[in-house]
Amino acid sequence: MAVVTVERKPLSFLERTYLPNIAAGLATTFKRMVQPAETLEYPEQRPAIPAGYRGVPTLVYDPNGREKCVSCQLCEFVCPPKAIRITPGEIAHDDANAHVEKRPEEFKIDMLRCIYCGLCQEVCPEEAIWLQNQYSMTGYTREEMVNDKKRLYELGGTLPDAHHKWDKKKAAEEAAAHGGAHH
Amino acid sequence: MFDFYFELPLLLRLLLQGTVVILALFPLAAACSMAERKISAWIQGRPGPNRTKPPIAGFLAPLGLVASIPVLGTLLQKFGIFQLAADGGKFTFKEDPVPGHVNKFYFILAPIASMIPALSTVAFVPFGAYFNAADELVPVALAHVDVGLLAVFALGSLGVYSLILAGWASNSKYPFLGGVRASAQLISYELSMTLSVLPVFLWVNAPGGQGTLSLFDVVQSQSQPGFWGGTWYVMTMPVSAFIFLIALFAETNRQPFDMPESEADLVGGFHTEYGAFKWSLFFVAEYAHMIVGSGIFCLLFLGGWNPLPWVSLADTIHALAHILPCVATPLFMALIAIGIFLGKVGFFIFFFMWVRWTLPRFRYDQVMTLGWKKLLPLSIANLIVYALGIAWLQTR
Numbered sequence: 001m002a003v004v005t006v007e008r009k010p011l012s013f014l015e016r017t018y019l020p021n022i023a024a025g026l027a028t029t030f031k032r033m034v035q036p037a038e039t040l041e042y043p044e045q046r047p048a049i050p051a052g053y054r055g056v057p058t059l060v061y062d063p064n065g066r067e068k069c070v071s072c073q074l075c076e077f078v079c080p081p082k083a084i085r086i087t088p089g090e091i092a093h094d095d096a097n098a099h100v101e102k103r104p105e106e107f108k109i110d111m112l113r114c115i116y117c118g119l120c121q122e123v124c125p126e127e128a129i130w131l132q133n134q135y136s137m138t139g140y141t142r143e144e145m146v147n148d149k150k151r152l153y154e155l156g157g158t159l160p161d162a163h164h165k166w167d168k169k170k171a172a173e174e175a176a177a178h179g180g181a182h183h
Numbered sequence: 184m185f186d187f188y189f190e191l192p193l194l195l196r197l198l199l200q201g202t203v204v205i206l207a208l209f210p211l212a213a214a215c216s217m218a219e220r221k222i223s224a225w226i227q228g229r230p231g232p233n234r235t236k237p238p239i240a241g242f243l244a245p246l247g248l249v250a251s252i253p254v255l256g257t258l259l260q261k262f263g264i265f266q267l268a269a270d271g272g273k274f275t276f277k278e279d280p281v282p283g284h285v286n287k288f289y290f291i292l293a294p295i296a297s298m299i300p301a302l303s304t305v306a307f308v309p310f311g312a313y314f315n316a317a318d319e320l321v322p323v324a325l326a327h328v329d330v331g332l333l334a335v336f337a338l339g340s341l342g343v344y345s346l347i348l349a350g351w352a353s354n355s356k357y358p359f360l361g362g363v364r365a366s367a368q369l370i371s372y373e374l375s376m377t378l379s380v381l382p383v384f385l386w387v388n389a390p391g392g393q394g395t396l397s398l399f400d401v402v403q404s405q406s407q408p409g410f411w412g413g414t415w416y417v418m419t420m421p422v423s424a425f426i427f428l429i430a431l432f433a434e435t436n437r438q439p440f441d442m443p444e445s446e447a448d449l450v451g452g453f454h455t456e457y458g459a460f461k462w463s464l465f466f467v468a469e470y471a472h473m474i475v476g477s478g479i480f481c482l483l484f485l486g487g488w489n490p491l492p493w494v495s496l497a498d499t500i501h502a503l504a505h506i507l508p509c510v511a512t513p514l515f516m517a518l519i520a521i522g523i524f525l526g527k528v529g530f531f532i533f534f535f536m537w538v539r540w541t542l543p544r545f546r547y548d549q550v551m552t553l554g555w556k557k558l559l560p561l562s563i564a565n566l567i568v569y570a571l572g573i574a575w576l577q578t579r
Binding site: 022025026028029030032033034035037038039041 | 222224225226227228229230233537538540541542
């Protein structure tokens, strides 16, 4: 590649006095001053959250009100800062969701450890844990900063997906049982 | 109407007048700090301090009641007036430690010494005028003396001693460097400043007249009838005005000449070791200097209390008196004149802040080069050219 020598022009007299540039700078700042502020007045005005934002991790229900989490503990194992603690529990036989077999007895996410990496959401086979839009967590004690199962579902709400994976599985099992084939 | 006032003993009257001026100047200087914060915020695209609101309960109840007035209260809150009050309260009541390594006497003396020139120069600044019964213009000033500007310069340059004193008494490196820079900068720019106003006084003191350095007479000479009588000196002597303005920036330690403070390289410069009330005294003194300096610039080059070039205060008052007869009373005339003058000063305060948030600061050697190698020769050349021109015009 050829070397292009750019000639540096000597500054003109006016340029050396700085004055035209100072005037231009004053014009710029004045224009800036009469424009509306760029900032948000935070507690009253909230920023628009973009799609795919990784906020506080939460647990969700499916549209039928079933806990999606089956306490497989994959998120607990993948969590880099070890913020998640799950106590797995059996679902009672007389429960409507007995065919799902397991759900968490307790689910705790320590928000003082969480790094909002989203690996738990990535790894979840049930799409039960979601990093949602909440970005502000506060508390007066360490205990307050640990989200338990109740709080996680409060934050999470319901995920409007229509997979109903477990219901389909149950229906398929029942159909197979009726057919009596290969079971 | 005000006869009772003029029957008071002279000393008491002067004391009252002085107190009133200081009581106006001190909060005005403090209010400048809020103006600074607001203007910096607007230039940077922020709203600035607009939250503080005093509670209605407790000892702040009077302020709280003001804050709860529907429109005015919100407006005051939006403009950070209560923040200003809170800052003032904080500076007054917070702990004011004196570091162990300082020279206590001079350390405490320095902020006091900084207030003295800041509040006493205003005595020589006429800030308005009114017509007396004999239809003569009488200046509104604490001391209308013939030495006028000389007294302002003499007192104003004492301000540097407080900075040096603060820097030296602090007994640590950064304040010391700040103090040294302050002295070098102020002395350098004082030369150009003084030389730049000489053409004005050469012109005012025409041969045959009485010699004067009074600022009132400078304004008078800008409010004559006729084309040349009504022009402001900023138009006939732009170079003088320009040099004076730059030197004013340097003299008041404003950006881009904030060498004494140099918060980028000297922490806080001369006031690094100061806090609370002592620090706020330096702060108020700086703003008071700005106000007085802008006032002098307006008097010298911008026609003082004349609303527009070629429109003198007398014309304005005569025109207004046709519409509103009460304007012709001395009180109203003085208020109009003071209002016009303060409006111009206010613009310059704004200009100081506007420049601060536009220009990057100079390096120390650039400040010295500009002062000694550019401004001083320019002001000497300006003086020579104008001296010859004025000599030719006035002896024709």
